[in-house]
Amino acid sequence: MAVVAVVDVTAGPSVGFLPLVSLGPAFAGLVGGWRRTVLIGALALVLCAGLGLYDGLFDTRRGYTSMASVAGVTAAGVAAAVMRQRREAELAGVRSIAEVAQRVLLRPVPRSAGHLRVAVSYTSAVAEARIGGDLYEVVTSPGGVRVVVGDVQGKGLEAVETAAVVLGAFREAAHDEPDLMSVSARLERAVDRTLRGEKFVTAVLAEITSTGRVTFLNYGHPPPMIVRPDGAARFAEPPQYALPLGLAAHGMPGPEPYTAPFAPGDQLLLYTDGVSEARDRERNFYPLAERAGLLKDPDPEAALEALRHDLSRHAEGPPHDDAAMLLIRHRTG
Template sequence: MRQVLASWRPGQAMVAIPVALIMLISVVDILTPNYVHLGPLLVVAPALTASFGGPVMTGAIGVLAVVAQVVIAFLHGGIGTMNHQVQIITLLVVSAFVVAFCYLRERHERQLSEVRSVSEVAQRVILRPLPPRIGPLRIASMYLAAAAEARIGGDLYAAARTVGGTRLIIGDVRGKGLASVSDAAVLLCAFREASHRHSSLPGLAKHLEDSVCRNLAELSEADSDVAECFVTAAIIEIPDTEPVVHVVDCGHPPPLLVRGDRILTLGPELPGTPLGLGELAAADHLPATFAFEAGDILLLYTDGIVEGRDRTGTFYALTERLRRWAGEDPVTLVALLQKDLLDHVGGHLEDDAAAIAIERLPAGPVR
């Protein structure tokens, strides 16, 4: 019995509606005088079935409607009359069109499902999910792509466990949507590889700058617009045993620190130079150091969040919203941020948006 109920689909129950309509229209048409023709209304049955059923179910209802039309014609003077022949042919043609529409819609849905599956796989490969715990840190993240049906875009983030600490990056490739995924992938791969080979944050930032420039130089040969591309990024390092965080700003919105009911901005007075500008880039990416104590939550984010607008054009006030959620853990904070942001923009972002919430846990065994 359970297997039967598990295999029962809502569409199979709803098919009773068009069947009942066919029976009702047929009975009323048979009982009314010959000059009253309700048979053309039978086309409603296959049209209604197409809203919830596939081409096979729609075709079956269409055949049933044609059979009903034939019965009505036979009881109202015979199939040989011109009026009934036209009604039967018309019903056949319309039902065929509806079945064809159902088939095309179902094929499109399958293709869209395949695209979504590929997009989800690409996200897991390029933008790997961050673990909920890294060393003495508890982490939660969110990613919202602006492109319709996309799972990834030009925003990026990653984390790497190093000897004695954790390094993270959050960035934003110029532009939005799928066109910037390639540049994001290059930077993420470079970060994951170089995080373990460079002992200093400036050295890591210089390596990332060189990687982005090489990639843009190769792409610019095929597309001249690529020459204008760049990547903003915030690269941070959190030592396991010191209550501090080191931040290298590469033209990215500065991190926010939630400490009790206070919101602190962690960044230089002037933002650094984005990655990928070549000779215009800063010679040295000097890190800034800030206190990051147990119980603090560090929020890294991209400008897609603070540039989100509501219907009146008002930007999303991230700092004010964070004050409302003081005391929440990273998972809850990120969930509240995502819901509140989508409510603010009416459910659709104009740019990709990403955020990472990081909490330093009290001293204990380091994982």
């Protein structure tokens, strides 16, 4: 508005810049509230009237036309600001409800579970979303600390719905069932009732007791990584990979439990393929085992955050798939 006023005074009334004063209330309606738009519109009308008198435009229709255009744009800007504020309020309400639903579905894991310390990192491939098709949960049960990390085929709301089914079944079964095989059977039944067609869920289940070993069941999921105190990393590969959850109708046998040493000082990292299959510009996969040294921080959350930042640098941009990581350590002190 100031620029238009200066140009109008400099160029004279013959150029016809005066109606451009209405740009002020127009932009105010886009970025400000209706009160601010009214204030800017009133200022624009005063400025238009002053310039019209200075240019002598009220002797003709040009002055009144300019005033009418500024008033009309101001009214439109006020209406647009009111509608935008209402929609922003509705969006804020919907977003708050969505955040509550996300926290209920994928609630924060406890920092300590029995004799263990736990940290989690989740990066969704969908903008503005905190959850997606990846899932994780930690439950302290009479049989030990039981963990699940999984990845639902596909993306979007359908994947979130399937993740909710798996998490609900695991949370209930992990408390009730006497062993990990019984927990997995409950999961298979829940997924079979829900999934249709060729949908499936890869998952790894773990049971950690105070005996210094961890038991795994792997449903076609990337193998967990165990990091020793000296920084050496190895993957706990299953003797034979089983089909993912939801594909039991194909008649293949289910997963066989297998164990691995997990003593004080060791670290256990469970993750989804959004981590292991992240690629850089040269299409190289993320070298997870080579980055095990990033987990040396005494604080497990800080260690996992360092690994997440390194993963983002490797991918050089937003993730193309959900990436979940769950780090487990023995408690000390």
